[in-house]
Amino acid sequence: MGLTGWDTQWQALGLGADELRVYEALLDAPENTSRTVLAQSLGLTVRRVANALDHLAEHHFTHPVRERAGLPAAVAPATALRNLIHLRQAELLHKSAELEELTGSVDRIAAQLLSTVNTPRATGIETVRGGAAIAARVASLVVSASEEVALLDRPPYAASQPDGMPAPLDVAEPVRRGVRVRVAVDRGGLSFQGRARGLGDLALQGVQIRVGTDLPTKLITVDRRVTLLPPTDAADPTASALVVSDSLLSNALVPLFESVWERAVPIGSVTHDRITGEDRELLTMLASGLKDEAMARRLDIHVHTVRRRITRLMQALNAETRFQAGVQAALRGWLTV
Numbered sequence: 001m002g003l004t005g006w007d008t009q010w011q012a013l014g015l016g017a018d019e020l021r022v023y024e025a026l027l028d029a030p031e032n033t034s035r036t037v038l039a040q041s042l043g044l045t046v047r048r049v050a051n052a053l054d055h056l057a058e059h060h061f062t063h064p065v066r067e068r069a070g071l072p073a074a075v076a077p078a079t080a081l082r083n084l085i086h087l088r089q090a091e092l093l094h095k096s097a098e099l100e101e102l103t104g105s106v107d108r109i110a111a112q113l114l115s116t117v118n119t120p121r122a123t124g125i126e127t128v129r130g131g132a133a134i135a136a137r138v139a140s141l142v143v144s145a146s147e148e149v150a151l152l153d154r155p156p157y158a159a160s161q162p163d164g165m166p167a168p169l170d171v172a173e174p175v176r177r178g179v180r181v182r183v184a185v186d187r188g189g190l191s192f193q194g195r196a197r198g199l200g201d202l203a204l205q206g207v208q209i210r211v212g213t214d215l216p217t218k219l220i221t222v223d224r225r226v227t228l229l230p231p232t233d234a235a236d237p238t239a240s241a242l243v244v245s246d247s248l249l250s251n252a253l254v255p256l257f258e259s260v261w262e263r264a265v266p267i268g269s270v271t272h273d274r275i276t277g278e279d280r281e282l283l284t285m286l287a288s289g290l291k292d293e294a295m296a297r298r299l300d301i302h303v304h305t306v307r308r309r310i311t312r313l314m315q316a317l318n319a320e321t322r323f324q325a326g327v328q329a330a331l332r333g334w335l336t337v
Contacts, residue, residue: 014088015055020046023061024050024323026074027289033071059084077326078287128228134241138220138228142171142241145179145222150257154186154215175206184206184257184264186215210264219253227253239314275334282309283334287326 021042040051053072056062061080074080089095090168107140128137142149149171171181185199203209221227231239244253275283278299285295292310310322319325 014084015059015206016052018048018052019055019059019061019195020323022049023056023074024316024321026062027077027323028073029071035071038071059087076289077323078284078289081287081326124245126242126245128241129238131237131239134228134230134239137243141220141222141228142174145174147223148182148221149174149179150181150221150224150254150261151183152215152217152219152257152260153183153189154218155189167275169313171207172202180208181206182210182261184210184212184215184260185218187211187213190227202304210261210266212260212264215260216256221254221257224254229253279309279313280334282306283313283326286322287329288312 021044022038024039025042035046035049035053039046040178042049044052053062057072059080060083061075063075064072128134151171168260171183175181183199183202199209218226218230220230226243226245229244231241282295282299285298290298292303292306296306299306310325313329314320314322314325317325317329
């Protein structure tokens with residue numbers, strides 16, 4: 001996987017591919033290297049390098065430089081990453097508060113919609129009654145998607161297979177048409193037999209899946225223009241679903257999905273408790289910029305063993321470079337404080 005394939009992970013920190021390439025180059029750049037020389041070595045324009053340096057400085061990945069033509073020194077990866085992770089954590093806490101506020105408004109919004117749906121002014125709102133009708137409407141919405149399908153998925157489920165597993169929604173079909181599909185699944189739904197394996201199969205087909213806890217509701221949003229809110233009591237054959245396509249969609253429902261999505265964990269990620277203490281120590285030293293020989297001395301093992309373990313960890317973290325492995329480890333909370 002090249003740098004482009006890793007852009008999503010780097011962008012999670014608020015930076016782009018240019019910043020990653022420039023920062024990695026700064027870590028190895030000889031003293032007195034000019035911006036022009038750096039730009040030529042990376043195949044970038046001087047302007048792009050300058051913009052990347054400005055962004056790195058804003059995120060505290062570099063030390064200040066006195067001369068404009070000179071290059072700044074790179075902050076140690078572990079220090080820079082921890083500072084940025086702390087900043088992102090503060091931002092997530094703020095978003096978490098927003099999510100709590102949105103979560104509290106879901107029932108109120110649904111009640112307001114139900115109270116107005118039978119009035120002449122109830123434009124952009126559709127009521128769908130009965131399990132079969134709801135399933136048909138969901139299928140119709142998914143088929144109509146041209147850009148994106150976004151789902152919040154949590155128990156209870158309206159229909160089940162004989163083995164107790166909830167009937168799957170066919171979201172692989174729009175993926176084959178080039179439609180982006182994102183599914184945030186409540187961790188409680190993974191307890192159904194075969195559910196995790198089925199989600200893994202969808203992920204292999206191109207569906208983006210994340211797992212969260214205590215999802216506030218179920219919903220399906222298509223092309224950010226129409227959202228279906230399933231009934232709270234999925235087992236009630238007379239229950240109603242709401243299909244919303246007015247301003248409430250952009251004001252509450254789409255932000256609700258995005259807040260849940262940002263807090264959820266990509267399916268297939270290695271969990272925090274599966275890393276050993278020795279691996280955590282090795283990753284922390286790696287992020288600190290120590291050489292292989294120094295890490296081997298600290299761990300009292302052969303340098304070849306260090307390199308084999310680093311290669312294995314990079315594969316587990318889906319990282320091409322050691323710096324990428326450090327970022328991934330920091331994002332997952334694997335670095336020793």
